[in-house]
Amino acid sequence: MLMIGDLARRTGTKVNTIRFYEEIGLMPKAVRTSGGRRIYGEPQARQLGFIRHARELGFSVEEIRSLIALSANPDQDCNEAGAIARRHLASVEDRITRLVALRDALSAATRSCDGGRISDCRVMEAITIMPA
Amino acid sequence: MLMIGDLARRTGTKVNTIRFYEEIGLMPKAVRTSGGRRIYGEPQARQLGFIRHARELGFSVEEIRSLIALSANPDQDCNEAGAIARRHLASVEDRITRLVALRDALSAATRSCDGGRISDCRVMEAITIMPA
DNA sequence: CTACGATCTACAGTCACTGTAGGAGCAAGC
DNA sequence: GCTTGCTCCTACAGTGACTGTAGATCGTAG
Numbered sequence: 001m002l003m004i005g006d007l008a009r010r011t012g013t014k015v016n017t018i019r020f021y022e023e024i025g026l027m028p029k030a031v032r033t034s035g036g037r038r039i040y041g042e043p044q045a046r047q048l049g050f051i052r053h054a055r056e057l058g059f060s061v062e063e064i065r066s067l068i069a070l071s072a073n074p075d076q077d078c079n080e081a082g083a084i085a086r087r088h089l090a091s092v093e094d095r096i097t098r099l100v101a102l103r104d105a106l107s108a109a110t111r112s113c114d115g116g117r118i119s120d121c122r123v124m125e126a127i128t129i130m131p132a
Numbered sequence: 133m134l135m136i137g138d139l140a141r142r143t144g145t146k147v148n149t150i151r152f153y154e155e156i157g158l159m160p161k162a163v164r165t166s167g168g169r170r171i172y173g174e175p176q177a178r179q180l181g182f183i184r185h186a187r188e189l190g191f192s193v194e195e196i197r198s199l200i201a202l203s204a205n206p207d208q209d210c211n212e213a214g215a216i217a218r219r220h221l222a223s224v225e226d227r228i229t230r231l232v233a234l235r236d237a238l239s240a241a242t243r244s245c246d247g248g249r250i251s252d253c254r255v256m257e258a259i260t261i262m263p264a
Numbered sequence: 265c266t267a268c269g270a271t272c273t274a275c276a277g278t279c280a281c282t283g284t285a286g287g288a289g290c291a292a293g294c
Numbered sequence: 295g296c297t298t299g300c301t302c303c304t305a306c307a308g309t310g311a312c313t314g315t316a317g318a319t320c321g322t323a324g
Binding site: 265266267268269271272273274276277278280282283284285287288289291293 | 299315320
């Protein structure tokens with residue numbers, strides 16, 4: 001169905017990254033053509049899509065691995081998935097708080113810069129006074 | 133004033149990381165005691181605090197380097213600082229959007245998990261349907 | 265003076281990729 | 295049939311931003 005390059009384009013992943021995911025076991029070993037080339041289908045495309053989303057959103061490879069394992073036998077403990085989600089929820093909320101503060105500081109800083117006087121430039125200060 | 137360990141505790145940085153910042157030139161070469169130990173004062177503590185904030189908020193070392201250089205001669209081009217800020221503003225806003233969506237999905241997932249039926253667990257789906 | 269913790273240098277290891285070298289598969293055009 | 299040119303292959307080195315470890319030295323409290 002899909003060559004590795006097609007899959008890469010479809011999911012916005014580098015070819016090397018897909019091979020890397022196979023190597024570390026995040027993606028299953030791909031079926032090969034007689035010529036030795038990896039071929040993929042829809043299930044693999046969906047799994048890779050999931051991995052990319054999760055990575056972009058700050059999940060570590062180990063967390064993704066456990067989520068995939070969990071979904072492989074969904075009759076198993078739901079609490080484990082819930083625990084993973086809860087652990088992330090707190091840190092996601094913290095990141096949102098700090099990013100909103102940064103956004104406000106950055107937009108204020110760019111506004112004062114646009115206005116023009118050099119002495120009005122508060123970019124450094126805006127960033128420096130960010131909450132921890 | 134401050135030994136490297138004190139500075140580390142005050143800024144929530146690892147001792148090795150402070151030495152690393154000195155090595156790559158993010159922090160100035162520290163003044164040493166006769167015994168060869170690094171000593172720091174308030175300006176260094178503030179600079180390290182700035183670096184940590186900026187790192188946590190997703191600025192790369194190179195960007196931080198340019199911001200520090202900028203603040204060293206603040207009579208210089210304000211537009212450059214503004215450009216750095218603006219470049220970040222867009223990506224910060226994008227990250228906020230996606231994280232808010234993730235937060236909602238995660239909290240929905242944990243709620244349905246708490247409720248208890250295993251078949252109700254939607255953690256994988258919640259994450260998978262995240263917007264790119 | 266000795267024991268102990270903090271610091272020193274130097275370097276190897278980690279995580280999650282990313283890039284490169286050198287070779288092979290394969291469809292299209294001559 | 296042969297060449298051109300693209301995609302793919304393996305294998306491995308490099309990146310960014312740290313983090314950890316080994317072995318030596320400093321400095322102070324008991």
